[in-house]
Amino acid sequence: MTTPQDEPMKYPFEDDHRLTIPAEFAELRAKCPVQRITLPYGGDGWLMTKHADVKTVLGDPRFSRAATVDADIPRTTPWKTEGGGDLLAMDPPEHARLRRLVAAAFSRKNVERWRPRTEQIVDGLIDDVRSAGAPADLVELFSMPLPITVICELLGVPVADRHFFQHFSELVFGGAGVSAEAVENASTSLATYLAEHVARHRAEPQDDLLSQLIAARDEDEDRLTEEELVTLGVTILVAGHETTANEIANIVHTLLVNDLWAGLVAHPERVDTALDELLRFVPLGGSEAMPRVATEDVEVGGTLIRKGDTCFPAMISANFDEDVFSFPDVLDLDRPHNPHLAFGFGPHYCLGAQLARMELRVALTALLRAFPGLRLALPASEIPWRGKDTLIRGPRELLVSW
Template identity: 50%
Template sequence: MTDHQQIADARNYPFTAPDRLQLDPTYGELREKQPLVRVRLPYGEEAWLATRYEDVKTVLGDLRFSRAAALGRDEPRSTPHSIQEGILTMDPPDHTRLRKLVAKAFTARRVEQLRPRTQQIADELLDAMIAAGPPADLVEHFSTPLPIRVICELLGVPIVDQGRFHTWSEAIVSTTSLSPEQIDEYLANLYAYIAELVAQRRKEPTDDLISALVRARAEDEDRLTEDELVRLAAGLLAAGHETTVTQISNFVYVLLTHPSELDRLRADPELIPAAVEELLRYVPLGAASAFARYARENVELGGGTVRAGEPVLGALSSANRDERVFADPDRLDLTRPTNPHVGFGHGVHHCVGAQLARMELQVALGSLITRLPDLRLAVPEPDLAWKSGLLVRGLTALPVAW
């Protein structure tokens, strides 16, 4: 098939509406027969979609592909609005300048220092849940408050405001769940809230990440503008809890619906770190691929040619099920010996909070396995309600008993 034929035959994408945590089988067919396919998203220009592991890593990690080139373009997306500013639309060296400022807050050593406090929060939440008795909604009483309290303490955000910023953060991941007017309102509220915190920290510095960012700007005016500071902190606050909130419940759902693997984990809690990595590979968090990269030059990819100026999306969930890399990829295997998944992305935009998310997920699963060894669904699986209109897949509630 020629490039012109492929362009004429662009497929609507996503191929189907999200079905719980099932990965659309179309990805497997494309990996085998047409690993680079032309797609048409609900908004923006047409794009290429890469579905194989190595091709996805190339799109995300090769500097021949640019995120900054999306600026001023009608980039392909699932949302009416387009994120045309901030660290997500930067390439090195601008991206490097901002990332260095926050990366030291998320080093493995710093995250391990947060583990005891994270465990304490998890135990407090489970104490309250157990005291109230079953059934309980794991989303409301555990999955949501745990990452929120951790990121609040890390950034220095008052916990009493968690409800407000958790609501506003939906603007970051909304496709159709919020109207364009609501998205603009929520983002404005979030940025105004962070700007106020920044002003407070400038007057009264404390030992938190927002204070550290304020100090970085004061020490070198050229390194961080006021707008960059506010948007960076707001992005960390939103991204630092939104996906982990969703993934805790997703992981528990997958384990409860794979009883043999859950029994294996209960029998050997030392498998928790490996289980988290396998679940990061197995769960297709994104409802569709997002944040296209634009080719700076002609690039041979997936048996085709991406021409200079054309956008490409990397299908992370498809890459994580690539038969060329993962044996029996559609099977959940908590003892998988090697697991080079791309659940946190790849390249310069690899999730800066990956280590924090890993630690929180390990603490969450370990606590539930240890404290609630008889955990089970409190309703039939088909009765569970799933979120819609978001960039990510997740449960609106997860009723459990023990």
């Protein structure tokens, strides 16, 4: 068994909160893949940086998310993990009970039913970009409204309310720069908002996911509590747009700064493979992996993790593991084998992965067709980024010309 470095490293590492990955991850993969770290709150934990070890922590049932709820564990943010029916804060078998209720809605087959409507929304947004004229902000006009419109229609809440919940959604994904009170208030505001829509749908059921969940609860109260119903709605609303919206902007930005736009315009048939590589390459969630607590002693990558220890599986590091990806620092849009962990792994594998893939594909294909000469309207160094107040990375504004 290797001995971990005696001195715990301060974590998170210095970060510019753009799309650069702190150099420490590569150094640790080479020298000490399972590293003792000191977090800003709650003490010391472990950081896993290799693909195989990250998968172990994400997939092995001896690592628990439920044990993080309301616990003063080592963490990057001042607030503790909230429970109350959040899928990402549950362990099997309770987790499976809840996830089963929504899994079908996000299956590949069901997501395909949403493709024509997504294409229609994208066409409308491309018209908006065109009529705004260059330089246009792709975030405001395209990448934000697309996933918001899709998830609102799928769930059954009015798109017109987007400015209200968008503000709170960003806070719920708050990073170290946001206060615990702000996160708590945002979470309560979103729950109150969703509860009002649950009441409205209960009185007048519609053909949407919220109505299906209400029916599931009202038929058999053991399947879903009222709190879980509301939290599930909030999770889907928030996770359903913050991630995809920022990823669309990140992907366009990455293609443009790497001079890869024209190549994809000429070969749109490469979009699927290219998207997987972009998902691998873009560190959307930054350094702030969701921690897991060991429920018994477990050996990971040759290091003994004691029962009760907190572990941080760094997916952004795993996606650059030299043992899995050849030349990982090269953005290779034709990469043939790409087992990236951008959507996670194990029981918490992203519920919306199929939906996100479909939206990303429709969005990118349409942008390539509509704007073959797309370019940044400002030098890349002048693009404003969201910064340390949020866990999800992306440009606040992406001015483009064509």
